[in-house]
Amino acid sequence: MEKQPSDGELGLPDELAPDPDLRAARHEIRAVAAGLRAALAADEQAATGDRPATEDGR
Numbered sequence: 086m087e088k089q090p091s092d093g094e095l096g097l098p099d100e101l102a103p104d105p106d107l108r109a110a111r112h113e114i115r116a117v118a119a120g121l122r123a124a125l126a127a128d129e130q131a132a133t134g135d136r137p138a139t140e141d142g143r
Contacts, residue, residue, distance in 0.1 A: 102108045 099108050099111050102111065
């Protein structure tokens with residue numbers, strides 16, 4: 086039985102995707118995911134008080 090990709094796994098590498106629109110969509114999805122990860126990290130920093138010091142030292 087062939088292993089099916091799970092969430093977060095793709096069946097084919099992007100360069101082997103048969104459709105250029107599919108390759109473009111995968112690229113866009115990854116870009117959005119990276120932005121969301123960065124926003125979540127910033128939110129987590131703000132929530133835990135690990136904010137970098139401001140210009141006035143606070």
